[in-house]
Amino acid sequence: MRRLPVSPLNHFESREKCPPCAWESLGTFEKFSPAARKAFEAIWRTRFYPSAAILFVEGQPPRGAYLLGSGRVKLAMSSAEGKSIILHVAGPGELLGLSSAISGQSHEISAETLEPCQVNFIRRGDFCRLLQEEPEFSLKVIEQLSRDYFVACGQVRTFGLSRKATEKVARFLLDWAARDRNTTAEMQMTLPLTHEEIAQAVGLTRETVTRTLADFKHRKLILTDGPEVVICNRPVLESLSAA
Amino acid sequence: MRRLPVSPLNHFESREKCPPCAWESLGTFEKFSPAARKAFEAIWRTRFYPSAAILFVEGQPPRGAYLLGSGRVKLAMSSAEGKSIILHVAGPGELLGLSSAISGQSHEISAETLEPCQVNFIRRGDFCRLLQEEPEFSLKVIEQLSRDYFVACGQVRTFGLSRKATEKVARFLLDWAARDRNTTAEMQMTLPLTHEEIAQAVGLTRETVTRTLADFKHRKLILTDGPEVVICNRPVLESLSAA
DNA sequence: CGCGTACTTGAGCCGTTTCAAGTACGGTGG
DNA sequence: CCACCGTACTTGAAACGGCTCAAGTACGCG
Numbered sequence A, B: 001m002r003r004l005p006v007s008p009l010n011h012f013e014s015r016e017k018c019p020p021c022a023w024e025s026l027g028t029f030e031k032f033s034p035a036a037r038k039a040f041e042a043i044w045r046t047r048f049y050p051s052a053a054i055l056f057v058e059g060q061p062p063r064g065a066y067l068l069g070s071g072r073v074k075l076a077m078s079s080a081e082g083k084s085i086i087l088h089v090a091g092p093g094e095l096l097g098l099s100s101a102i103s104g105q106s107h108e109i110s111a112e113t114l115e116p117c118q119v120n121f122i123r124r125g126d127f128c129r130l131l132q133e134e135p136e137f138s139l140k141v142i143e144q145l146s147r148d149y150f151v152a153c154g155q156v157r158t159f160g161l162s163r164k165a166t167e168k169v170a171r172f173l174l175d176w177a178a179r180d181r182n183t184t185a186e187m188q189m190t191l192p193l194t195h196e197e198i199a200q201a202v203g204l205t206r207e208t209v210t211r212t213l214a215d216f217k218h219r220k221l222i223l224t225d226g227p228e229v230v231i232c233n234r235p236v237l238e239s240l241s242a243a
Numbered sequence C: 001c002g003c004g005t006a007c008t009t010g011a012g013c014c015g016t017t018t019c020a021a022g023t024a025c026g027g028t029g030g
Numbered sequence D: 001c002c003a004c005c006g007t008a009c010t011t012g013a014a015a016c017g018g019c020t021c022a023a024g025t026a027c028g029c030g
Helices: A009-026 A034-043 A098-103 A124-133 A135-161 A165-179 A195-202 A206-218 A234-242 B009-026 B034-043 B098-103 B124-133 B135-160 B165-179 B195-202 B206-218 B234-242
Strands: A045-049 A054-056 A064-070 A073-078 A084-090 A110-113 A117-123 A188-190 A222-225 A228-231 B045-049 B054-056 B064-070 B073-078 B084-090 B110-113 B117-123 B188-190 B222-225 B228-231
Touching (some): A064 A098, A073 B135, A084 A135, A098 A135, A098 B135, A117 A124, A124 A135, A124 B135, A135 A165, A135 B084, A135 B098, A135 B124, A165 A195, A165 A206, A195 A206, A206 A222, B034 B124, B064 B124, B084 B135, B084 B195, B098 B124, B165 B206, B206 B222
Antiparallel strands (some): A054 A110, A064 A117, A073 A084, A188 A228, B045 B117, B054 B110, B064 B117, B073 B084, B073 B110, B222 B228
């Protein structure tokens, strides 16, 4: 399973076609009046980042909030010794860095692009003003925070309640299959993550992930071909994850 | 270290004196106009619960949101085999069950009183209407969700990044000391939790908590007398938790 | 063709969990 | 007042499981 090769061209492709689509298709401001919408859009600064770019870092004071227009962003947290765990992989339309922008406390997580991304940034002052003045925006923020909390709870569950490696990996595969819209009925999906990153997402070492995945393959629960994964025996996988 | 004996009388005491103080002292609605505040207060139903009462259960569809007036509430999550982990111990003024009330998804955690509590309940329909109509309320909700997210991230950190028992317990003691306003300058505090509950809060077994605490006591990092704990050597404890 | 990155596989170590006994304390009923 | 009981805490010994270290393989890319 190798990381998907990402053409550097993607970056520039998105530069061309995404700015117009971002606001319309993301659905973040569809309820705003046209005039109000224009005013708000003017506050945001659209930026483009290559792969592996850093949006913000754990421990850093918040500069503002981020609306992801295109691409995927990895949200992670790391310890002093360099170990890190992945909390979430955010997709287009998600607001990032909210809790810090709201409280003013340092970011508790870091955000790093996994692919070339288009990101709309808003300074903290403007963000807070928007919260005060635009109730519709507040509701969007509330929805995002609610989702973030669910995700965080899910991670607490996999890290805290799933002690065995098989549980963690099974949960991870099923979660990913459920979230990925590209997942077909046969439960085929593409994991744009390395074993290392999967390990960070579930709280194991790289080697243990390899071993567990190999074990699943042996037991004919999954098939793998590079980053492609097919879930063959979902019921058994679910029973493993429920344990 | 035994659980604090709680007089059943506390329950009735709070019934007598808390309703008036709750709204004023919690500071949740201080910015509302007097008229608006009265209208909102009328929506909430004040209830009293004894110790170990259940406010809501994991997996249950959300009925509404809860504003804790007095007492402490344990927020926990449990696995199929009965293991459970404590996410947070909420205190007066906190809003509970928000993320589920917002999204409509089943509660991802359970809430159980640790002491007799006064709780103000609002039905989900009223809650959502309040969100739509009262921006000040939205902001309160945003603040609470932001705090919840920080707490959840903290738990992800202790469960995911702290592998060793000493790290987890040291972090727990310092966190608790920082949060507890009754903590004196000498770092004395009262832990209203059993070893079992501490174990659930940091992801260890009851026995390991006992052993680790005994180890700390041996090393003169802490002193314990029943539920009373004194942190004697904070620097060392911090270095252990940072590891 | 050689290099870098990611994956694979094996062997041994280490620390928590598990299981098992036993202690301490508060409350209850005789 | 005391014996009894339940809950919580303590302590020891053994087992399990993932981690660490180490070696080797596979693949894409310049």
